[in-house]
Amino acid sequence: MDFANLASQLNAGTIVPEGIVIVTLLGVLIVDLILGRTSSRWIGYLAIAGLFASIVALYFEWDNTNPISFGGAFNGDDLSIVFRGIVALSAIVTILMSIRYVEQSGTALAEFIAILLSATLGGMFLSGAGELVMIFISLETLSISSYLLTGYTKRDPRSNEAALKYLLIGASSTAVFLYGASLLYGLSGGETELSAIANGIAISGFGQSLGLVIALVFVVAGIGFKISAAPFHQWTPDVYEGAPTPVIAFLSVGSKAAGFALAIRLLTTAFPLVADEWKFVFTALAVLSMVLGNVVALAQTSMKRMLAYSSIGQAGFVMIGLVAGTQAGYASMVFYLLVYLFMNLCGFTCVILFSLRTGTDQIVEYSGLYQKDPLLTLGLSISLLSLGGIPPLAGFFGKIYLFWAGWQAGEYGLVLLGLVTTVVSIYYYIRVVRMMVVKEPHEMSDVVKNYPEVRWNLPGYRPLQVGLVATLIATSIAGILSNPLFTLANNSIAHTAILQPTTVVTTQVSAMNNE
């Protein structure tokens, strides 16, 4: 094999965005090693610049005519690009949030950012991984970084407990996933590449066998853990409550997006033979997640725990698009994850700001905040209402598209359940808005009575403000001016080769079902 042939086989240009992230990661570590803590003033911006460069590089990769690289181990198609973009963007906002938060907790910023960047790297590789070993490695990169981030504030016992719990559940679900992957390897007669697995299984005659179904269920357990779908959600509330808030902001958006990217790629490429089965499994997961996430969130008193259950519910909504299994279904997932990025990160930024200024995250302590901090009140209200699907905010359009796609695919029950649970979710989102906006001055909580003067020029507050305003604007207008985002989401699906044959098959199936 000559060099030119090897280079074209490797096609290393597709991972330039990840390359930039790696260089940034190393840069952050080395700078910190040389300069020590004095660098923490600007090291965050270095990481942000690197991530921006990575997103720019992703832009140039768009509509790559030759996306398969590293002999099939990585697939740089438009689907992966849009998910890698979501992961990188969520990391940017997370860094904006964490500069002050990590400083205040008395821990080192550079290590935090380095671990966060490696989690980002794992998520970005996972979005495009096309081979079982590659999937496992990137999944573990993401997971191990997440465990480390969860326990980062190690003087806090809750953070320790959360990290241990997360590690235990995560490790066992990874093991289950790995068992499923090894079954797939065996069933397909020794293939690790996703596209080859489907063919291998079809040829070897294990088409609808019990082994394939077991492999499917095991793999789904691993994915369900990442996207925190009930009943694999149990880590979510504890981790969200214990871990540093910027970390859970990343876990709720970046990690979840990577999990959904994995779900789409793995299920459509490796399991087309049991499409009805995995749709059934995900229908069950979606039903459970929507009901459990939204009903249990009603009873939460801590903001972070409430957002944890709400994120379980939101994962349930996104799964409607996955179950629909049509082009519109996948596109609605992408669109919803994009707007979910804005609204959830906006919400978490406000939660961080509030806890930085007051040191608490109990919902009752938000009473009467409108008088002291109008911007925070506006930001949290808009993001929560958007999560609840109130027009004309971004979340409304996201939900409409999900429901529309679900209805088109004939998933009436799921859509109706989604509508009902949306009504339920409005209740607990509006409860927080009521605390902040409706409460009279004399009903103000003690914490808000002693609220410090709002100042943005303290170290680390300016990036928080920038992040808050940017995500707030995006949440408010991304719905009304949603055409570019819709085009992006639709194109990312329409231009992705792996989704084309399966979508044809699934539409035929659904057409037959309709008859």
Added chain:
Amino acid sequence: MLSTLIWLPILGAAVISLLPRAIPAINIRLTALTVAGLALLWNIFLFLKFDISNSGMQLQEYLPWNDTLGLSYQLGADGLSILMLILNSLLTWIAIYSSSQQTERPRLFYSLILFVSGGVAGAIAAQNLLLFFLFYELELIPFYLLISIWGGQKRAYAAMKFLIYTAVSGALILATFLGTVWLTGSTSFNYDALSTETLSTALQIILLAGIVLGFGIKIPLIPLHTWLPDAYVEASAPVAILLGGVLAKLGTYGILRFGMALFPQAWSIIAPTLAIWGAVSAIYGALTAIAQKDIKRMVAYSSIGHMGYILLAAAASTSLALIGAITQMVSHGIILAILFHLVGVVEAKVGTRDLDKLNGLMSPIRGLPLISALLVLGGMASAGIPGMVGFIAEFIVFQGSFSVFPIPTLLCVVASGLTAVYFVILLNRTCFGKLDNNLAYYPKVLWSEKIPALVLAVLILFLGIQPTWLVRWSEPTSTAMVAAIPPVEKAVTTQVALNQKT
């Protein structure tokens, strides 16, 4: 054209919310009043431009918005919506005018009211189902805040109840819209592109049931009405005016526009049920109102009763009945607005709404004579006394419906009689009798507080004496809407009903 009605108030709301804190409440109120006044003037201008002889959509506007969702910014008005639009503008102006000059947190209050007004105008003008739904849901949060910040004692409970009921209504409506559009094979939500003829009757009935239940919560029909007494009573006077005068009309408007006009066949099948439902609602509202001890609660239940007539008329779906329904929507909006305004004034001056404590307000010197006189007029108008707009509307409804559903119509006539009963109770307890000498040192009613009621009273009398001005706008539209409804079921029920009578 119609866009101005939507965006002028919303823009005004944005400007008001950004005004500096130092500006006193009274100036903010003045700004809001100016914005609402401009919107009203513009609406009157559109009203005069409106071509009465044209039964189709006029003043249309179209902008592509989102092809993926089939959502487009398509507006238009016909005889049904133009009346609702002007009612909305008028009542917004009245509501802002009747708000207290010392309202707490004025910037938020007035921007929310203007926002709501723009949203309602958008919902009425929307010619795209999804656009309608967007504007419909837009009311949710502002009204929640309006009730829960500026309401009475139990406002938190009332506001939450309102929110949940309305959200459920929205969910039902969205589900039905999605169902209708997808099952008819339409690629967009545009109203004029929809035709349900291809659907099986059973499916049509299911979808229509979704529409009726969804909007029935908003109207409200019993047994979906339980949010209404709480929300109306706990809301402050201007908010109650908007809730009852405008928001309830969105419900009936929705039933007419999306129930009756989209599902003519299914409509003719379920019409008898609806007629009975409307009659039961009317009777129930009247009987419950009689039992109330709180004047605001009484007026709230009267609202349930009066909305029942609209359902009866819509079910009858003769051309005359439909005109009656539209007229009743307008007349109920005006009458409810004057009643809630007057009740608000009485409460502000006397300090109670309790029928057992109020007495002798008619007393010329120390009472509130003009307010009482107007209250008598409002009560009479509501009860359907000739010479006022309430009578015109009810009479057209009854005349239009009698030939189709004689028994429900008679029940509604009985309910109309009961309306007179509880308004007489109300007037007797509040306006007549003797003042309590120890308590009766009421503040003076300012002229500015009387003006909205006087305007509405003039309107009630004028339209009552000269009803053509109210009726003629909707005649071609209602004829066209009714023409599409098959008369089969109606004929059968008429014969059966007549046979029973002979």
